[in-house]
Amino acid sequence: MEKLKDFAKETNQPIFEINNDELISLSPYLDEENDSYKAPDDWFDKYDLSLDGFSGFPFINPSEEEKEEIIKKFLNGIQKLLNPESNWTFYKPFFLSLKHCVKCNTCAEACHIYVGSGKKEIYRPNFRSEVLRRIYKRYFTISGKVLKSFVGADIEVTYSLIRRLLELAYRCTLCRRCALYCPVGIDNGLIARELRKLFSQELGMAPVEVYKKGTRLHLQTGSTTGMKPHTFIDVIKFIEEDIHEKTGKKITIPVDKKGADIMLLHNGGEYLSWPDHIAAFAILFDAAGINYTLSSETLGYDGVNYGAWYDDVELARVGLRHLQIAHELGVKKLVIGECGHSHKVYSVIFDRILPASSPLWNIQRESCLPLMWEIVRSGVVKLDPMRNNFPITFHDSCNIVRLMGIVSPQRKIIKAISPGTFREMKPNGTYNYCCGGGSGFAIIRSLNFPVFRNKVSLRLKTKQILDTFSDVLNQDIPKVVVATCSNCKGSLRDIMKIYELFHKYKINYSGLADLIVNAITDIPPFLNLEEMEE
Amino acid sequence: MESLLMILGILSPIILILGIAIKFYKISKMPLNVRWEIYPLPHESEEKRKYGGSYMEELNWLEKRPERYTLGEYIEPFKEILYLHKVKKFNPYGIWIWSMALHWGIWLLFLWMGILIINSIFNLEITSKLSVLAYLSYILGSLGVLGLIVKRGTIHDLKIYTSPIDYLNLLFLLILFASGLFAIMNKGGINESITYLEGLLKGNIPVDELSLVIILHFLIFKLFLIYIPFSKFFHGPVKYMTFHKILWDDMYQIKGSKEEKKISEQLNYRVRWTGPHILSDKSWLENAQNTNLHDKV
Structure with a gap:
């Protein structure tokens, strides 16, 4: 040009x-x-x-x-x-x-x-x-x-x-x-x-996946996945059964528990794409005795807020509804699950969307990561780091590190639950590279946009992952990229699939809660790294 | 001529200060934006500063008062002012050395002018000993400008972003530095500079006793001062706003604070946007509360 x-x-x-x-x-x-x-x-x-x-x-x-x-x-x-x-x-x-x-x-x-x-x-x-x-x-x-x-x-x-x-x-x-x-x-x-x-x-121009099938669908049905409250309840039952099958433990996942200390807000996509991740949180919080609840109210079970990517009005609408639901439940705190943009929306942006005297503002809004570190640090749950004896690296979510400054708890956790097998990507922390799927890229499927994303946007992260594991690439052992963001996990899944990193080098990915639960000693190992979740 | 130089001499620093102050005032009167910080933050505790951590790493952070190293916010900018730290570290076009030279040319020019004023007021006779600063300023400044003109004119990635006004700004700086260099290289140039400023301070610039190049240099310097608040040169002062008031502003709201009052007012602003999902004539608050709204059409 x-x-x-x-x-x-x-x-x-x-x-x-x-x-x-x-x-x-x-x-x-x-x-x-x-x-x-x-x-x-x-x-x-x-x-x-x-x-x-x-x-x-x-x-x-x-x-x-x-x-x-x-x-x-x-x-x-x-x-x-x-x-x-x-x-x-x-x-x-x-x-x-x-x-x-x-x-x-x-x-x-x-x-x-x-x-x-x-x-x-x-x-x-x-x-x-x-x-x-x-x-x-x-x-x-x-x-x-x-x-x-x-x-x-x-x-x-x-x-x-x-x-x-x-x-x-x-x-x-x-x-x-x-x-x-x-x-x-x-x-x-x-x-x-x-x-x-x-x-x-x-x-009125926005990708159909973030507007019509995004915030509009979210406000209409309760989730960007289209999942309605009764389906959510069914999914929860399924996850409880699955936990029982896998671990032998009968856990009742608390839903709509009035007066709980915490309302936990997951990315709604997790329920359908990675139900094991929801299970991991349920197992961990149950073992740690956390007094929490999920919500089955419309919107209350899907913490995404796509407005953060493209529209202030939609951002405010979705966020306000989440806070109203937490307020109606009477919880003290809204804890954000492993979802990067949701972290930023509730902890940072929403600090100034409402006046501080509003009862909604006074629901504390926190990341799940300090709480998870507290669980690991306190020793309330018995963990065996040798369960995670494979090379691990960590992909930082831009929203959580660069835009919120939550850098340390996730690293402390991984170091505590693995036997010295953690390695940093370069660069990392606040200087990390985006996964390539941020701000809607991971979900936009129209025309040939995914070709652009896969060819160009995911590319540097792919290189970074390969560089990080370069010394063990050819060893026939699982290597794991941990991410604390649903969107990033979606990108990692695409990277593993498109560039065949799992097939060629046995590189897999996981959420952080999943990795912690994998180390819990009184249940069987939680992760199956010999297969990749589609 | 004398009167014009006198008027400009008095008005230029006033316009500079007033211009910056008015611009800062206008920016400070802009609405309070939503938080949009970026880490690492220089006012964090020493430990967190090292890796870019924040108070949000703590459990129950709202119940604790965040530990802040306020001085950090005032030390950090000096890395950029004195060393152009980020340009050095990240700029791929080799402009750091030229940009450093230009910026140091400007800092030394202000220092030199300050020395001339102090000398004139207190009659200290320190200028000849410190005239090396003037030489350094004018030489570094001229080289810096020339280097940047060449870089902008020859590197495609910079060239297509550079408009004629950008070259004109650089040329203006080149004339400022070059005229200064010629002025002090002239026999008695340093003394003439002192005479000029003494005259300005006493209200009587002896134009007849001064060489044209000295008059020209001081005239350009005055125009430079006037031009700063209204041009690209304002990028220096504006950093206070972009960094301290936006990118480093991580403080959460406090009940009863002026921030809270501002937010309450802003929620009543009319939205005005006309997208299909927006109620244009309603306020922000009314739009946000309208969670059941589907497309208007």
Whole structure:
């Protein structure tokens, strides 16, 4: 790309293409065929693949009148992002990030997508921000209106540009690693989120998986999985039976227990995709004598809040309902299970969505990790570290480490329940790389978006995992990547499957609660690392 | 001419300070955003600072008062101001050395101007001994600017993000530093600088006794001061807001605090957005409470 304004070029062909030989190499661990993916020919007329040949939006191309309306609404949306009332939630960080970037591009190599893609210009963290900055200058500042390209106000808003920006807002996982690198404190990750917000809150455009089958389904049925309360109760019964079968223990999982100390809020996807993980929590909390409850109220059993990725109004609605449910149960504390974005939403963002005098605000909102460390540290549950005698590494959830500062408890736990087999990825902690599935990437399945995710977004994490286990790769022993986030586990599952890490190197993944329960001495080993959960 | 130089001499530092103050005031009056911090935080305890930990690692953290190392927030920025720590560590385009030179050129220029003022007020006659600072400032500054112009003009990844105004800003700095260098390299340049500032402080700049390059240099310096709050140069002061007030702001709400009051007010703001799931004419609170709302259409 010679000039940024080329981004507005009128063409239905991709302005950038991804070639396999340009992607970051996974050699010597994996031999990859050099066959570049191309979307079916008829898609180029039917859908809009004009950014990079990929799309997560199966919209049919609009008419000319509709395009005009979209342009008008897009500009209205920018105006609302710049309005302190309609955007009070993020106005200050957004405005400062829009105004004060010095374009040193120090943020570039922070981004796992930019690096993973072989440094394609459009994936640079600052690229989409700079496009928006130039539009802002061109349409909303006097200097831009008068001096135009002299002050960098050289991008005209066209439908093609808007359509590409919509896609580009979903080529960032909002991990905000770029913000950590910036010497000025500019947050390009936030700008990507603000763009998503503009599209959703003004134009009603969002991936079907995060809006229609996401927050809408969540509010309507109680879960983004579509699981209704009676199904939840059935799943709980199934999990109780499963625990009995596996461990010989009869555990009653507390549901709707009024006055419990804690309401535990799991990611709803766990009940269907990883019921063993729910079982692990039930076994652990039962053994430790924790006075807790789950909720069978609509929404009360699914702690995800996809609004965090794209829409402030939806974010507030889902979150408020969760707190109301906890309040109605009379619990003192809402403990967030192993779900990264849910951690951030309730512990950090919701701190300022309600006033401190509200009874809902006064329900303490905490991560499950300090509690789990307390259980392990106290010795209330007898654990045998030798049960976890295999190489273990830990994948940090960006939301939990970089955006919340919970770094240590999970490491202390793993070190305490394994016999010195823990190894860190590099980089790790607050400087970790995103799993590649953050901010909705793991669940968006429309058109060929998953191809982009698998080829590009998951790539650096795949390399990191292989590098971490490089000295034991060829040993016929299980190797485990532990993650404390459901979304990250989804990405790890995809990585293991697509890049055949389990098949080739016996690399598996697990939640942290599962690993702890695997070490409990009075029940059989909990993990089956000889198989990979699909 | 004299009057113009006098007026600019008096007004430029006032405009600089007022400009920054007004901008800071405006930013501080912006709505209180939701928490959006990023770790590690420099005000955390020593142990947590090392790995980026927070008070949220503790069980029942709301019942404990977080241990804070407030001084850390004021020490950390110096890593960036004096060493451009993040640029050095992360920038892949080799701009650190040039950017360092430019920034040190500016710091030394302010220091030099400060020395000239002190010298003029107290008649200390220290300027000749410290004139090395002026040489360093002007040489480093000029080299830094030249290096950055070359980098921005030749590296594709920087070039496409650079607008003519960015080059103009660099050129402006180059003229500032180069004019300073020429001014003090002139015979008697240091003394003329003292004469200029003494004149400014006494309300009578003896233009006839000064070389053109000295007058030009001080004129550009004054314009530079005026330009800072209204240009890209404001990226320096604004860091206080981006870091201290956003990225390092991890303090939870306290009952009865001004933050709580602000949040209560903000919840009554009208939403205005017109997406299919939003009640545009209702407040944020009314929208958030409307959990049963399905698409309007």
